Amino acid sequence: MRIAAGQLLIVGFDGTSLSPELGLLLKEIQPAGVILFARNFLNGQQTSQLLRQCQRQVRKPLFTCVDLEGGRVDRFRHLTGPAPSAADVFRTGNPSLYRKHGAIIGKICSALGFNVNFAPVLDLALGASRKVMNSRSVSESPDEVIASAREFLAGLASRKVIGAGKHFPGLGEGRVDSHRHLPVIRKPFQKLWAEDLVPYRRMRRELRMVLVGHANYPEVTRDRQPASLSKKWITDILRHKIGYRGLIVSDDLEMGGVLKAAPTAQAAVEFIGAGGDLALVCHQQKNVEAAFEAIVKTAERDARFRRRVAESATRIARFKQASRELNRSVPSPAPEKISRLSAELWEFSECVRLSSLASATAEAETGS
Numbered sequence: 001m002r003i004a005a006g007q008l009l010i011v012g013f014d015g016t017s018l019s020p021e022l023g024l025l026l027k028e029i030q031p032a033g034v035i036l037f038a039r040n041f042l043n044g045q046q047t048s049q050l051l052r053q054c055q056r057q058v059r060k061p062l063f064t065c066v067d068l069e070g071g072r073v074d075r076f077r078h079l080t081g082p083a084p085s086a087a088d089v090f091r092t093g094n095p096s097l098y099r100k101h102g103a104i105i106g107k108i109c110s111a112l113g114f115n116v117n118f119a120p121v122l123d124l125a126l127g128a129s130r131k132v133m134n135s136r137s138v139s140e141s142p143d144e145v146i147a148s149a150r151e152f153l154a155g156l157a158s159r160k161v162i163g164a165g166k167h168f169p170g171l172g173e174g175r176v177d178s179h180r181h182l183p184v185i186r187k188p189f190q191k192l193w194a195e196d197l198v199p200y201r202r203m204r205r206e207l208r209m210v211l212v213g214h215a216n217y218p219e220v221t222r223d224r225q226p227a228s229l230s231k232k233w234i235t236d237i238l239r240h241k242i243g244y245r246g247l248i249v250s251d252d253l254e255m256g257g258v259l260k261a262a263p264t265a266q267a268a269v270e271f272i273g274a275g276g277d278l279a280l281v282c283h284q285q286k287n288v289e290a291a292f293e294a295i296v297k298t299a300e301r302d303a304r305f306r307r308r309v310a311e312s313a314t315r316i317a318r319f320k321q322a323s324r325e326l327n328r329s330v331p332s333p334a335p336e337k338i339s340r341l342s343a344e345l346w347e348f349s350e351c352v353r354l355s356s357l358a359s360a361t362a363e364a365e366t367g368s
Contacts, residue, residue, distance in 0.1 A: 004313035009054035026057035033063025085135035092355035102155020126173035167213025170196030178257035211272035214257030235275035
């Protein structure tokens with residue numbers, strides 16, 4: 001049971017090298033994956049080496065994960081220069097650039113040793129969330145969100161990187177940042193189904209991972225729980241009503257939005273119990289350890305939860321076996337390669353900037 005429990009966790013940590021404490025943690029819990037942030041990066045070779053060191057501690061292939069959307073969410077900014085946001089690229093009106101955006105981000109991820117990128121954002125760019133989401137959302141139109149996301153995912157896939165749609169069921173009406181607070185979205189299910197849920201409904205066979213956000217939808221669940229801990233959202237709606245068959249990932253269980261409902265260890269148990277597969281615990285080692293032990297102990301005393309753990313562990317194992325992205329060796333990138341990637345990213349960013357200007361000029365001339 002301890003092996004199965006570990007395979008339900010993706011963990012983050014501090015530092016730019018494998019400390020003895022981190023090595024022991026990885027050997028003990030045998031997680032499904034690791035996630036790195038800007039705090040973990042010094043340069044390309046160090047990052048690649050750190051991921052390989054993590055893999056040596058874990059017997060099964062790791063999900064090596066990062067959040068790289070471009071714009072505000074850009075973990076590699078100081079390594080390769082800034083990447084444009086999804087909204088920047090969308091404003092060009094050029095679908096070929098949507099795919100190139102995914103491809104250049106995927107190329108950087110792959111060169112550094114990452115096989116999972118928690119992007120694209122599928123939240124609608126509605127007025128309520130504009131100050132919170134800003135350039136992370138591309139459009140208030142589900143059709144345009146889908147068009148952008150499909151091309152971005154294809155770009156990632158061309159570089160052997162797995163993408164993840166987020167933040168189910170949608171933060172488009174969220175007025176506060178779920179990193180700090182729990183958004184309460186008072187929108188009836190019929191409107192969510194016809195708007196925010198459309199990308200998940202239409203892309204259910206294309207999204208290999210879906211990341212569930214920390215927001216409460218009281219018109220749907222009649223409670224104060226975030227969707228990330230909700231059986232109604234994860235099992236009843238995403239799995240059964242929508243028919244999604246890929247992996248379901250939580251947003252970071254150390255974020256303020258979920259901590260309003262439960263401490264991290266309890267949240268991990270509730271997420272798994274609700275039907276989730278991979279619990280993200282991104283920061284403190286004590287919280288990783290507590291989440292792991294809580295999953296193990298709950299499974300030992302609760303037969304229904306034990307079956308739930310086994311179900312997700314089996315799904316994850318099958319996913320990993322079928323994923324070529326996890327079974328390849330990537331050499332450490334030489335500084336020259338990082339320089340070339342930086343130049344390629346800069347050229348793409350310039351292309352986006354000039355295309356946006358041309359698109360804006362054409363619109364202005366049409367309007368006049």
